[in-house]
Every structure is written in C-alpha cells, then in structure tokens.
Amino acid sequence: MIRAWTRWLLTHGLPRTYLRFSAHRGDPLGQIATGEDRLLGSSPYIEQIRRRGRIPRMSGVHVTADYELCRLILRDRRFGVVSPDHRALPKPIRWMLTKTDLGLPNLGEPPSMLVTDPPDHTRFRRVVGQAFGPKAITMLEERIGEVADELVERLKSNPRPNLISDFAAQLPVTVIAEILGLPADMHSTLLKWGDSGAPLLERGLPWATYRHAVEDLVEVRQYFDRYLDGLTAEPRDDVLSMLVTSEDLTRREQMANAALLLDAGFLTTVNMLGNGIVLLTNHPNQLELFAADPGLWSNAVEEILRYDGPVRMTGRVANCDVDIADQHIASGSLVLLSLAGANHDPAVFPDPEQFDVTRDNAAEHLGFGSGIHGCLGARLARSEGAIGLRALFERYPDLSLNGPPIPHPLRNLHAYRSMPATLGAR
Numbered sequence: 168m169i170r171a172w173t174r175w176l177l178t179h180g181l182p183r184t185y186l187r188f189s190a191h192r193g194d195p196l197g198q199i200a201t202g203e204d205r206l207l208g209s210s211p212y213i214e215q216i217r218r219r220g221r222i223p224r225m226s227g228v229h230v231t232a233d234y235e236l237c238r239l240i241l242r243d244r245r246f247g248v249v250s251p252d253h254r255a256l257p258k259p260i261r262w263m264l265t266k267t268d269l270g271l272p273n274l275g276e277p278p279s280m281l282v283t284d285p286p287d288h289t290r291f292r293r294v295v296g297q298a299f300g301p302k303a304i305t306m307l308e309e310r311i312g313e314v315a316d317e318l319v320e321r322l323k324s325n326p327r328p329n330l331i332s333d334f335a336a337q338l339p340v341t342v343i344a345e346i347l348g349l350p351a352d353m354h355s356t357l358l359k360w361g362d363s364g365a366p367l368l369e370r371g372l373p374w375a376t377y378r379h380a381v382e383d384l385v386e387v388r389q390y391f392d393r394y395l396d397g398l399t400a401e402p403r404d405d406v407l408s409m410l411v412t413s414e415d416l417t418r419r420e421q422m423a424n425a426a427l428l429l430d431a432g433f434l435t436t437v438n439m440l441g442n443g444i445v446l447l448t449n450h451p452n453q454l455e456l457f458a459a460d461p462g463l464w465s466n467a468v469e470e471i472l473r474y475d476g477p478v479r480m481t482g483r484v485a486n487c488d489v490d491i492a493d494q495h496i497a498s499g500s501l502v503l504l505s506l507a508g509a510n511h512d513p514a515v516f517p518d519p520e521q522f523d524v525t526r527d528n529a530a531e532h533l534g535f536g537s538g539i540h541g542c543l544g545a546r547l548a549r550s551e552g553a554i555g556l557r558a559l560f561e562r563y564p565d566l567s568l569n570g571p572p573i574p575h576p577l578r579n580l581h582a583y584r585s586m587p588a589t590l591g592a593r
C-alpha cells in the first residue's frame with residue numbers, strides 16, 4: 168500500500184491541497200475542481216471563466232469554456248491527452264510516477280486509450296473501432312429495445328422504484344456486458360467496480376476513495392487475467408475476443424482497454440439517462456411533443472447531452488508552443504476544456520439555458536468530445552438514450568420524481584446517485 172499511497176499523494180493529494188487553496192482564494196477553477204460548484208454549464212463559475220476571456224490562465228493552467236476553442240483544441244494534434252505523468256509535471260515527479268506504477272487497469276492511466284496519444288492510441292482504437300461503428304450498433308438496436316422493455320416492465324412490481332439503480336444503471340450494463348461477452352451474473356459486480364473506478368477520472372481524490380478504487384482494481388485485474396486467458400484459448404464472437412486475438416496488443420494493453428470499454432460503456436450512459444429523466448420530468452411541455460412526433464427522441468438525447476451532459480470537463484497538454492486566441496500556450500502547459508461551458512456557449516447555441524428538444528443544432532454539442540479521442544461509444548450511447556427514455560416515458564407518461572434526486576459526489580461527471588420515483592397511473 169505504500170506504493171499506492173505515494174502514487175495517490177503525487178496524482179491526487181498534492182493537486183487536492185493546491186486546488187483547495189485556490190478555491191479558498193475564490194478562484195473559479197479551484198471551486199469547480201473541489202466540487203463547490205454543483206451547478207450545470209450555466210453555473211456562475213463557468214460564467215466567471217468566460218468573463219475572464221476566451222482562454223484565460225487560472226490556478227496555473229489555461230482554461231476555456233468557449234465552444235470554438237474547445238473543439239479546435241480537441242482536434243488539434245499539437246495537443247496531447249493528460250496522462251498522470253504528463254509533460255507539464257517536473258521530471259522528479261514523473262520519475263516517481265514510473266516507480267510507483269501499480270500495473271492496474273486504471274481507466275485514467277495509460278495504456279487506456281483515453282489517455283494515450285498516437286501512435287499507440289491509433290493501434291488500440293483500430294482493434295475495436297468497428298464493433299462500435301454505425302453498422303454494428305444499428306444491428307444491436309432491436310436487442311437494446313428488448314432490454315429496455317423488460318426493465319421498464321419490471322419497474323411495475325416496485326411501487327417506489329429508484330430510477331438509477333432499477334433502470335438507468337441496468338440498461339447500459341446489460342448492453343455493454345453482452346457486447347463484451349461478459350456473463351449476466353456479473354452485472355452487480357461490474358456496477359460495483361464501475362462505482363469505485365469512476366472517481367479515478369478525477370483529480371484531487373481523498374486517500375480513502377483512491378484506496379477503495381485501487382482495491383477493486385486488483386479484483387478487476389484478477390478477474391480479467393483469468394477471463395482473457397480463457398478467451399485466448401477459445402475466442403468467441405465478441406469484443407473482448409477481438410482484443411485478445413489482436414497480435415497488435417500486449418496483455419496489459421488488452422486488459423486496460425477491456426476495463427476502459429466496460430466502465431466507459433455504462434458509467435456515462437447511466438448519467439445521461441438519469442440527467443435526461445430529470446430534465447424531461449421538469450419540462451412536461453417538452454414531453455408532450457413526443458406524442459405528436461416520436462422521431463424527436465433522437466434529437467432530445469442530443470439536447471440532454473448539450474444541456475446537461477455527464478462529462479463536464481476534459482483536458483489536453485500542449486506538445487509544443489501554441490498561439491491561440493491571442494494567448495501564448497507554452498509547450499507542456501495544461502489546458503482545461505469545459506465541455507459543459509462549450510455546450511452553453513451563446514455564440515453557438517442561442518438561448519442556451521432553454522432546454523429545447525427541437526433545437527436545430529443540438530447535435531453539435533461537445534458532450535462526446537471531438538477529434539481522435541471523440542467518444543468511441545457515442546453511437547451506442549445515443550441509441551440507448553433514445554430507446555431507453557422512449558420506452559420509460561411511453562410506458563409511464565405520468566412518471567414523477569419523489570423530491571429532488573440525490574446528486575453523485577463526483578465532480579467531473581454530473582450524475583445522480585439515487586432517484587426515487589412514482590410511476591403514475593398507467
């Protein structure tokens with residue numbers, strides 16, 4: 168555990184102290200990072216960032232809530248991803264990070280493709296890309312519909328269901344487990360691992376949270392080690408078999424990306440469904456529009472992702488000196504991109520605080536990121552959102568929430584932990 172503690176100190180403990188200090192001094196970025204800001208893209212903190220310029224420097228890093236700049240930087244190969252040992256860190260800290268590598272399938276550390284730059288990133292993404300492409304997902308839609316209908320029907324037996332644990336979490340975990348080929352009796356364990364692993368995408372975690380995540384990652388590694396060995400001996404027709412049969416990937420790379428696909432496959436989708444349920448129950452006038460035009464569900468999912476997408480922020484590191492919007496960004500500098508801010512940028516989305524499922528350009532949101540790291544599962548998530556929310560609201564048009572849902576303590580993912588509801592008359 169000493170190695171884990173040292174690693175925690177370097178990747179979370181020290182940033183935590185610094186960000187708390189910044190927050191205390193009134194720095195909006197520190198306040199967002201330490202969770203004092205619980206609001207959406209419209210929050211006063213994001214407005215403060217916007218007021219300071221298009222890409223101001225705050226708490227020692229550049230930050231932008233400007234749509235064009237976020238999109239530009241996400242697509243600009245002069246910027247790379249932020250891995251824990253990114254170039255902005257002093258050399259001794261990077262050395263210590265190499266020495267404390269825990270060898271666990273942590274989705275926020277290389278070789279997870281999310282935090283790996285080309286050429287390795289290209290190699291990883293090529294192996295699984297097709298399995299999440301339009302053709303593959305269209306073929307899955309019937310199955311997504313069956314799973315959604317079953318879950319919606321099962322809610323009836325519970326007079327006071329929790330729409331997160333009984334519905335929003337179940338749909339994506341069932342679908343991604345089937346895509347990966349993992350057995351149905353693993354669902355509750357996968358959800359537990361997802362719950363403890365999600366915070367690893369944040370910075371500044373308390374030691375207890377980090378230690379719990381690491382303990383669960385040891386279980387994940389043991390499970391996948393055995394499971395991938397079995398698949399190597401007898402590959403099947405699923406995505407994990409694609410990973411293990413690829414001669415291009417080492418076992419560690421296979422495992423890290425298997426764990427990433429699993430977690431990314433449900434963590435954010437749960438929250439898109441949850442956030443969508445809150446928005447739609449709070450906007451009954453919007454719900455009425457679907458009766459006349461059920462085709463609107465797809466656009467509604469885009470508007471949910473724009474208005475209250477689960478992933479609020481991402482970051483990039485400049486690989487060289489870059490001049491952008493009259494700012495000089497020195498090589499090695501960190502740039503934080505507020506996706507929530509970009510999605511509420513009035514220059515792109517007129518009247519951005521209006522939740523409007525008919526919005527023409529809702530699909531231009533950056534809720535799935537953009538560029539080479541743009542969400543691999545975007546197509547799948549969109550289908551799960553449209554099919555799942557439609558099934559729920561068509562079956563229970565009088566659905567209502569029993570008071571405000573309980574927010575998740577995660578800072579970068581905007582999410583609800585619990586959502587007790589009443590299903591209504593039908």
Ligand code: HEM
Nearest residue numbers: 280281431432435436439478481535536540542543544548
């Ligand atoms: C509504 C649900 C989802 C949201 C909001 C979402 C959001 C995102 C975002 C913002 C990124 C880019 C992060 C960055 O550039 O730093 C990303 C990447 C990724 N997402 Fe999703 N995601 C969702 C669902 C899914 C699903 C269902 C999968 C299933 C496999 C998935 C797999 C991935 C993977 C593998 C990456 C890394 C891609 C790369 O680095 O090339 N996501 N996602």
